[in-house]
Amino acid sequence: MKPVFMTYTKKDLINLAVCMVLSVLVIPTFITTEYWYTSILIPWLCLALATIGQQVVMGYTGQLALGAAGFMAAGAFAMFNLILRVPDLGFVGSLIVSGLIAAAFGILFGLPSLKVRGIYLMVATLASQFFIIWMIDKFGWFKNYDSSGIITAQDIVILGKPFTTPLAMYFVCLAVTTVLTLLAMNMARGSTGRNWMAVRDMDIAAESMGVSLLKTKVQAFAISAFYCGVAGALFAFCYLKSLEPVAFDIKLSFKILFMCILGGLGTINGAFIGAAFILLFPVLLNAVGNNVFHGAIDATIISSIEQVIFGGLMIIFMIYEPLGMAKLWENLKQKLSLKLQSSNVKNLKSSLSKKS
């Protein structure tokens, strides 16, 4: 048998094509309500991107980090200031540079990972969450000395064309997410990803194979923060359309952590599944509350039920399927293809028996 060299198998290319057709052709044709774009699809793409960032550091490199929202804030405010002060950079240029600024913070706050691990590292990385938000609040310069506390995000202009409708913004998010997802997949499947996973699974052995722990961990934190930074910028400019540090509080960090764990640690598609689940589940629960119980259940109770179910699911997944929903999806596909195969065999047998 010839070994597989290619990064992409035929199946991957088909998956990519299906996703692209769905997101570029099917969704814009069939979904016309603005609500879906502004409240579901755009935040889904942004948060999925941030979750990929969390996956890199936590799922692949095995470093418990809890500060994704801090890096998102860094990216968002960097974006605001870049567009404000360096307009020549353009939207895409600003997006990349704000990602890089977030990455610089990632390197800084990733350094403790060399000395502490596990739950202690999680506490150490919380520093990023609080420090970045504090810094933005403390120094007026970051908010351009706006006293109201909430700054309106500038309009998105790419190559002279404004992108202001929900559909246009959706396409901006989709394009950025697609490119960054592909890059993340390349890294995860290539030698870079192998180094991450080697550090995750057995750091001493990795070091004995010549994998530098310092380089690999810092690299993972930087890449993770880059993804979070870009995601944060998109989150502020396409979804919130405003900038306020409060939007990037620790609750958002936890949300991204949940997305990462429920979706499946160490998977890229899990980031999308997890983000979709966490975003859509409250919507579904509300719909059930309104349509089945006709508002008999109070909205506050529904949101409490949501928390209870998330917590329960986290525990269930941690015990029974640590690889999350991505693994469930994989198992389902495998079962379906097995069924398909067995039914094919049956057809073949019956056609053979007919012939004889």
Add this chain to the structure above:
Amino acid sequence: MEYERKFKIGKPILEVNNISLSFGGVKAITDTSFNVLEHEVRAIIGPNGAGKSSMLNCINGIYKPQQGTVSFRGQQIPNITPNIMAQMGLSRTFQNLALFKRMSVLDNILVGRKLHTKTNFLEVALQLPKVKKEEKLNRDRSEEIISFLEIEDIKDTPVGKLPYGLQKKVELGRALATDSTIILLDEPMAGMNVEEKRDMCRFILKVNDELGTTMVLIEHDMGVVMDISDRVVVLDYGKVIGDGTPDEIMANQKVIDAYLGVEH
């Protein structure tokens, strides 16, 4: 049985000089010196707790000995870390298995190709042609090792799901993938049955014979040790009590005492 070796045993490649290591008040190794010659199979034996694994950990840089030095190709290495030793061409396996459990067999062995991977993460992200070329070379080499170790049928299985004997084989494969000049094997045959042991011996001898890789191994099975090693060093209570060919060791009264106990 005497046979003509392709790689004649040469000069000392690795020298351990007066190493002393203690953990708090417990002395693991005391003033130990020995050397390893190029292309030889060198065994380190001794009763449990004699300091054999600690010795390998000192050579490999996982432990920092309080005294003594390690020289590689006649050069004293001042600041040993596992990473530096890997770059100098020294690879190893671990006593209690240190595989990347959630990765496939192939991926584990590919990690061993790390030092032959020069492309950085940006190039990998963009999948530049040179990344693909390098990846193909590394994969070819890994596949070669996999077929050499006769583990083709499990190459896509996550290592954590494999039985112990196979995991030991994968770990040897990962060490081989580095193309190191010297490989330290910490109890490569522990927990194996006779057949698996025979296989493992065959692989070790074959690698030594065909590639000239210097092998340093810790082993408890005396039959195996006496069969495959060129020279044996015996440790007891962290000290060298015997050093020589298998025949010399078997005739060494101190060694016999250490293993069988002395009448008082």
